[in-house]
Amino acid sequence: MPANKEDGGWKKFFWNSETRELLGRTGGSWFKIFIFYLVFYGCLAGIFIGTIQALLLTISNYKPTWQDRVAPPGLSHTPRSEKSEMAFDPRDPETYLPYTKALKNFMSKYDEEGQKDQMKFEDCGEHPAEYKNRGDLEMDVGVRKACRFPRTLLGPCSGLEDTEFGFKEGKPCVIVKLNRIVNFFPRAPSTNDSIPEEAQPKVQPNLIPIYCTNKREEDAGKIGEIKYYGIGEGFPLQYYPYYGKLLHPQYLQPLVALQFTNLTRNMELRIECKVFGDNIDYSEKDRYQGRFDIKFQVNGL
Ligand SMILES: *[C@@H]1O[C@H](CO)[C@@H](O)[C@H](O)[C@H]1NC(C)=O
């Protein structure tokens, strides 16, 4: 500490004009400190930027690096209501309006209008076919075309002629899709071993079949005939793989429509639908993995 007996001792300590010292240090010494910190913080910044860069290099723009839902795809359906319960009375449009509204809304994504552009869409056939490979995920060919999916494939469930999707006749439609997973190749069943006997006729090459039946023993024989509409009545493989939002912005999932044509009236029926494939699993925890169940109650005569 410099002497502070004299007047202006502190001032002199701050800047001593005789020795040209600032806070008791010479200019050269300050300069060294400055250089030290410059190098020190420079290195810190360098390490920081380097780490971020290295991390970014390992991340692909197109393929999610950490994808926790790789193989088993979820199965989702429309309309979907609270607790998957759908109760309605065909004579009272109010009771089924929410369902037909959801269906209309969902199907509008599949309007013919939106699939006209030849640069963005192509026809992939109306029968199950092999995977449509549009190059590697990392290949520099940019945006990939999407397969068209005409609504007309869903027959009476297309919403084109019957805008009530069968609800008015007490024959409700449900539309099903497999959730999209980037770069996932669903595999058709290679054996009939793990497939219920009634579903086996649905097995065919290049198709993920879907089959619905009563969930509870006591509903056996009360579900009536279920009609399936879509390509091969299932999920055809030519719609895979999906290249992700960036490379496949127009992608449309193939749909399957289920029509419950003869549900027993005035009772709650529980129906389970399942898809089958070599790399499709079911989980105890996730009720929508590869399957789902719905409850129907059609009231009235
Ligand atoms: C499964 O069964 C169906 C009908 O019984 C048959 O047409 C099909 O060829 C079988 N598939 C395999 C892989 O065994």
Ligand SMILES: *[C@@H]1O[C@H](CO)[C@@H](O)[C@H](O)[C@H]1NC(C)=O
């Ligand atoms: C509907 O199901 C009932 C039995 O629940 C049956 O008697 C009737 O023949 C079925 N109708 C049609 C068109 O299949």
